[in-house]
Amino acid sequence: MPTSDHPAPPRARHRRADPAVPLPHGHGHGHGPLAPTERRVRLLIAALLVPCALATVVGLVLLAPGAGPATDEDSTVPRVDGHVTAAVEAPCTDDPAADGCLTLTVELSEGPLAGNRIETPVSIVRGSAPFGAGDDVVLAVTGPDPANPGDYEVVDFQRGSPLLVIAVVFAAAVLALGARRGAAALLALGLTAATLVLFVLPAILAGQDPLAVAVVGCSTIMFGALYLTHGFSARTSTAVLGTLVSLLLIGVLGAVFSRLARLTGAGEDTANLEAVLGADVDGRGLVLAGLLIGALGALDDVTVTQTTAVWELRAADPGLRGAALFRSAMRIGRDHVASAVNTLVLAYAGTTLPLLLLFSAAQRGLGDVLTTQVVATEVVRTLVGSVGLVAAVPVTTAVAVAVIGGRRAARTPAATVAAGA
Numbered sequence: 001m002p003t004s005d006h007p008a009p010p011r012a013r014h015r016r017a018d019p020a021v022p023l024p025h026g027h028g029h030g031h032g033p034l035a036p037t038e039r040r041v042r043l044l045i046a047a048l049l050v051p052c053a054l055a056t057v058v059g060l061v062l063l064a065p066g067a068g069p070a071t072d073e074d075s076t077v078p079r080v081d082g083h084v085t086a087a088v089e090a091p092c093t094d095d096p097a098a099d100g101c102l103t104l105t106v107e108l109s110e111g112p113l114a115g116n117r118i119e120t121p122v123s124i125v126r127g128s129a130p131f132g133a134g135d136d137v138v139l140a141v142t143g144p145d146p147a148n149p150g151d152y153e154v155v156d157f158q159r160g161s162p163l164l165v166i167a168v169v170f171a172a173a174v175l176a177l178g179a180r181r182g183a184a185a186l187l188a189l190g191l192t193a194a195t196l197v198l199f200v201l202p203a204i205l206a207g208q209d210p211l212a213v214a215v216v217g218c219s220t221i222m223f224g225a226l227y228l229t230h231g232f233s234a235r236t237s238t239a240v241l242g243t244l245v246s247l248l249l250i251g252v253l254g255a256v257f258s259r260l261a262r263l264t265g266a267g268e269d270t271a272n273l274e275a276v277l278g279a280d281v282d283g284r285g286l287v288l289a290g291l292l293i294g295a296l297g298a299l300d301d302v303t304v305t306q307t308t309a310v311w312e313l314r315a316a317d318p319g320l321r322g323a324a325l326f327r328s329a330m331r332i333g334r335d336h337v338a339s340a341v342n343t344l345v346l347a348y349a350g351t352t353l354p355l356l357l358l359f360s361a362a363q364r365g366l367g368d369v370l371t372t373q374v375v376a377t378e379v380v381r382t383l384v385g386s387v388g389l390v391a392a393v394p395v396t397t398a399v400a401v402a403v404i405g406g407r408r409a410a411r412t413p414a415a416t417v418a419a420g421a
Contacts (some may be wrong), residue, residue, distance in 0.1 A: 041403050045237050052225055052244060059216035065202030078141040080110035081158055087133045090121060100124040104131060104154060106139065111146055116147040131157075131219050181229070187224035195292075204289070210282055213253075214289030218247060218296050226300065234403050235307050236409060242303040242396030247292060250299075250388035254291045263377050287377055295385040298344055302389055303396045307334050309399035326401045333393035336378055341386045348382045 042337040051262040098126050102122060111362040120139070122131055131137055143151025200217040204210050209381040222243050244252045264282020309332045313320060320328065349356070352375060357367040369375055 004159070012197065012348070024056050030313055036395055041405075044236060045234075045241055045399075045403070048238060049237060049244075052219065056216055056219040056223060059212070060199065060220065063199075063203050063208050063213055063216055065199065065206045065208075073398065078111070078146060079113075079155070080108055080139050080141070080152075082106040082108045082110075082137055082139050082154075084131060084133050084135045084154075085117065087129070088129070092121075092123065102129050102132075106137065106152070106154065108139070110151075111141075113149065113152075114148065116149070118152050119155055120152055122154060134287055184229045190230065191224045192221050200289075200293075200318045200349075204286075210285035210289040211255075211292075214292045215251065218292050219244075221296060222247070222300070226304070230304065235311055235400075237327045238310075238400045238403050239303040239396065241399055242306070242392055243296075243299045245395050246299050246303070246388045246392040247296065249391050250295050250384055251292060253384045253387060254288050254380070257380050258284055258287055258377075261380055263380060265377070287381075291381045291384060294348075294381060295388055297343075298340055298385065299392055302337060302340055302392045305336055305395045306393055307400045310397060310404060312392075314404050321405055322401070325405075326397055329397045329401070330394065334396055337389055337393050344385050344389065345382050348378045352378050 003302075016219075062170040084106050085102050087102045090101050090103040092101040101120050101121050103119050105119055107119055108114050119336065122129055131154050137154045138158055139152045139157040140155045141151055142153045145151055171186055174186055178185060199220070200213055203213040224239060226236055226240050226243070230239070263284060265285070269418050270281055270283045270286065306329065311326050312328045313325060355374060356369070359372075372380060
């Protein structure tokens with residue numbers, strides 16, 4: 001019985017643990033050995049991705065651009081920059097049907113006549129001339145002698161400065177919002193551009209199979225961009241695997257339906273390319289290559305977002321596992337893929353808008369328009385790409401749930417306090 005001289009000791013706020021009974025961990029860093037399920041899943045992902053990465057490296061070496069077929073020198077038109085210093089009305093001698101003509105005085109800044117001024121005519125169409133005084137223009141050498149002032153013709157505007165400005169604005173916006181992650185995204189964008197400019201385009205021009213080049217190029221972009229932007233982790237590897245499976249599906253479906261629809265890829269652009277190269281071009285291969293490259297960007301978006309959704313759902317509710325986690329993530333995926341498919345359709349429609357307007361003005365029926373080679377190619381691209389996007393959601397979600405299913409559940413702050421109470 002305690003007395004006033006010997007008061008009872010205050011009740012301890014926390015019980016001391018029995019040394020023989022291990023306390024549960026009160027943090028969510030996931031230290032310690034991996035669970036058997038997680039270890040097996042990670043080994044399986046590594047077994048799938050490592051050979052693909054090695055095959056990509058081998059493809060880069062084997063398909064590296066070589067000398068390729070010689071281009072037709074006569075079809076290559078030299079171009080130089082210049083500045084229009086004056087524009088005066090003049091009689092039309094070469095184009096009697098024009099509303100009028102102007103004689104442009106252009107100061108050349110490149111080529112053998114750099115620093116000199118030349119005069120060249122332009123036609124006035126529907127009351128306006130395409131070029132005028134003060135314009136920075138591009139001129140083509142239309143004759144055999146670049147030193148002859150009469151062999152120059154104004155063909156386009158210089159657009160380097162506005163493009164540089166919008167590129168700087170874009171980079172600043174990405175860095176302002178994403179900070180270090182934004183900088184990594186810009187590096188990944190640079191890798192994508194380098195792969196296209198230094199590998200894909202030169203390899204196709206050198207006569208390599210366009211589809212094989214596109215597969216290797218897309219794999220290079222996929223591995224490089226995703227790991228560079230999101231880091232080396234199980235989450236990124238999950239997105240890479242989902243992207244890889246979806247790309248494979250798109251390639252197979254594209255090959256099947258381009259053959260069934262008899263899409264040869266023969267068109268004005270292909271004919272011009274053949275004229276420049278002086279060799280035949282695999283038009284169908286170019287169609288499939290464009291299909292893969294065009295779908296890759298949307299696939300990256302879907303797979304990364306879906307993987308992140310699984311990880312965040314698990315972090316918000318550590319008890320959410322298996323089928324329940326899959327269903328929750330799929331609800332997010334359905335909304336995302338619905339908007340992504342619509343985005344892909346609008347993107348392809350935007351590229352063919354002038355052609356669609358031309359068909360509409362000619363009052364051709366919808367069925368007739370859709371079955372023309374150019375439009376049918378875009379239809380196949382859109383639908384096959386959309387099938388790949390739809391398939392990417394359940395595939396990526398299932399892989400993500402399998403990867404994260406064996407991980408120790410991360411404790412929220414409330415769970416940590418409860419464990420220590």
